[in-house]
Amino acid sequence: MKPISFWRRLLDLISPRLCVVCGDRLTVTEEVICTKCNFHLPRTGYHQNAYDNEMARLFWGQIPIERATALFFYEAHAEPANILYGLKYKNHPEIGEMVGRLLAKEALSNGFFDGIDAIIPIPLAKKRQRQRGYNQSMEIARGVSEVTSLPINNKVIRRTVFEASQTSMGRWERNENVEHVFELTDAETVRDKHLLLIDDVVTTGATILACAKELMKAGNVKISVLALGFAKS
16 A cells, blocks of 8 residues: 555545435545445445346346346435446546456456456436536546456447436336437457446446447357446336
């Protein structure tokens, strides 16, 4: 662990950093999430059985799914959901990178990343990215890449339309909402590859499915999925 610099300590004294989950003050050795909230985070543990878990089963029989995991169970308005709210709506891209590192370190020991060739962050439409200033999935991908050394490829597929928010939609509405929003732009780069799709939260799996099916057009593509949150049905 790197020593904490004098300037970091001074900055924390002048402008205290707060835990994104509970809002309490972070110590100089803590990043984004305090030790207590990290300990009590409702982890899925899915990386320990990455092919046969509730999240992976969303994709069985629909795409060539290899593995799937998420860091924690997402529940709207519960304290852990503040991780996603802060990342997506409060202009804190650093949350994605830090929590991406955390998730990658936990999954690494179980061989979750073995055989994966590249990371594909789920793309945002240009309009949404301009509004937000960044792609939250890309920020998560940066953290995962830092730990695993896997390359990030965000040029092979793009989002073609700015669809409506899916927050209040049911399963079938979500599927229809994202059915034709992705376009494969570089099939040669991903042909015969094992790709890790990264998103912020998985609920019905509709976005992942739509993106994966477009990538599958390249030929002989295998898919694994990683997210920060998973909303159990």
